[in-house]
Amino acid sequence: TFDDGPSATTESVLDTLKAEGVPATFFVMAADNNEEYLPLLERTVQEGHLIALHTCSHDYKSIYKSSDAYWDDLQKLREKLLPYVPADHEIKWLRFPGGSSNTVSAHSYVGLMSLLTRAVQDAGFQYFDWNVDSNDAGGAKKAQTVFNNVTAGVSQNRVSVVLQHDIHDFSVDAVEDIIVWGLNNGYSFERLTENSPGVHHGVQN
Secondary structure, eight states, X not given: OEXXXXXXXXXXXXXXXXXXXXXXXXXXXXXXXXXXXXXXXXXXXXXXOEEXXXXXXXXXXXXXXXHHHHXXXXXHHHHHHTTTSOTTSOOOEEOOTTOTXXXXXXXXXXXXXHHHHHHHHHXXXXXXXXXEEOOTTTTOOSXXXXXXXXXXXXXXXXXXXXXXXXXXXXXHTTHHHHHHXXXXXXXXXXXXXXXXXXXXXXXXX
């Protein structure tokens, strides 16, 4: 799974996935700094990948100010995606900014994430966290480090939901090697579906 795109490096990810015949899930955003790349979503869908919701603004303090603020952000995102995602490509998957285990929301009031995780499911969405972190949004700054983190994590699980970000060129550079390693070691790659095992963090507040 890839978060925070589309971006200037998303096309490279799509090229690699196409060359390897591998599908993926993209948890997208639509902030001022990436709206010019939203047309890439059309190609993303055409090539068999899943578009899922992440956030419009990615401004944690704003998104998690209240339950209403979260839903407002999500609705703005859905509206911005409409011109680029076919009507028959149902968008009912989402990933909370920072994951369901984020602690930013506790600054608004205790229990906000417990409320939101229930509410999104009641509204017909499925949310996914991850159980393998490439750490490309943390300490990893090189493709080799991303590769090492992902392969080590995947080796510990029967089913892995891997977190990468298609906004970092060094992380994108690791994708082909990760796929080749996975295929050579008996793994298969799938986009998320309603039948995918739910990978949920423990809510922290």
